[in-house]
Amino acid sequence: MRVTSNSFPDNLVGHLQRLTGRMNTLQEQTATGQRINDPSDDPSAAVRVINYKGERSSIAQYYRNAQRADDIITASTAEVRNIFSVSSRANEIVSLTSDILGPDAMDAYAIEIDALLEQALVNANSNFNGEPLFGGTGAAQRPYEAVRDADGRITGINFIGSTTTARFQVAEGNVVSPYATPQTSQNIRDFLQNLVSFRDALASGVDANVKAQAPALQNSEDALIGAISGLGALQARIEVDMAQNSTRFSELAEQISREADVDLAQAVVKLSQNQTAYQAALMSAGKVLDKSLLDYL
Numbered sequence: 613m614r615v616t617s618n619s620f621p622d623n624l625v626g627h628l629q630r631l632t633g634r635m636n637t638l639q640e641q642t643a644t645g646q647r648i649n650d651p652s653d654d655p656s657a658a659v660r661v662i663n664y665k666g667e668r669s670s671i672a673q674y675y676r677n678a679q680r681a682d683d684i685i686t687a688s689t690a691e692v693r694n695i696f697s698v699s700s701r702a703n704e705i706v707s708l709t710s711d712i713l714g715p716d717a718m719d720a721y722a723i724e725i726d727a728l729l730e731q732a733l734v735n736a737n738s739n740f741n742g743e744p745l746f747g748g749t750g751a752a753q754r755p756y757e758a759v760r761d762a763d764g765r766i767t768g769i770n771f772i773g774s775t776t777t778a779r780f781q782v783a784e785g786n787v788v789s790p791y792a793t794p795q796t797s798q799n800i801r802d803f804l805q806n807l808v809s810f811r812d813a814l815a816s817g818v819d820a821n822v823k824a825q826a827p828a829l830q831n832s833e834d835a836l837i838g839a840i841s842g843l844g845a846l847q848a849r850i851e852v853d854m855a856q857n858s859t860r861f862s863e864l865a866e867q868i869s870r871e872a873d874v875d876l877a878q879a880v881v882k883l884s885q886n887q888t889a890y891q892a893a894l895m896s897a898g899k900v901l902d903k904s905l906l907d908y909l
């Protein structure tokens with residue numbers, strides 16, 4: 613086979629270009645710590661990294677949603693507990709009616725219940741980040757509207773909120789509403805109305821009227837206990853999802869690192885080997901190309 617005079621320089625140039633390309637790649641990897649700086653470096657691994665990062669981004673959003681939901685439940689539980697405290701005091705007063713000696717004492721309790729009613733109304737209309745806790749997705753900032761007489765006393769309670777609530781995706785396939793259920797919102801309205809009736813019964817000064825309010829007040833208290841229990845169970849469920857999301861987020865970070873990060877020790881060794889090969893190629897080429905036809909005449 614006939615070898616042309618320029619075949620050696622051409623092969624040499626090609627070899628040096630390949631070595632230069634490898635050194636450039638290894639230098640970039642050691643500088644950035646990344647094995648994949650371009651999808652062409654490892655197409656299949658690049659696709660996996662993109663998928664892992666997409667899942668990681670979704671999990672991060674789920675975690676933020678879960679944190680917000682957890683905050684809403686914490687705020688809702690606190691307000692329901694405040695309302696429950698009013699309920700407990702009202703039921704305590706019912707049990708004390710047998711010891712009440714006259715209408716003056718009943719009037720004093722009626723004044724106390726009227727103050728507790730106003731307090732419970734404030735709790736029921738509580739907001740979290742500008743949104744009512746017990747008003748559903750309705751636009752009303754005060755879902756419980758008080759009807760008052762000429763003296764400013766509450767005579768009735770209307771619920772003007774919505775029966776639907778906002779929902780959050782807190783994990784893959786898990787969408788929850790951290791707000792109080794429509795039934796809880798209605799139960800709160802019923803309790804406030806029961807307080808109105810209880811106050812009026814006390815103001816009447818008739819012991820039988822007061823005792824007649826006991827069943828409704830007890831039912832309201834049971835409903836409030838159920839609401840607190842339901843919110844607690846939902847919060848526990850969300851906290852489990854948050855823990856699982858956190859674990860998966862860390863696992864994905866490790867998988868991305870395994871796929872994309874370079875083994876620095878190995879990359880440095882390869883870079884040194886390529887640099888040595890490059891220098892050897894240059895030295896060899898220098899010795900060969902230094903000869904001419906005249907040297908053999």
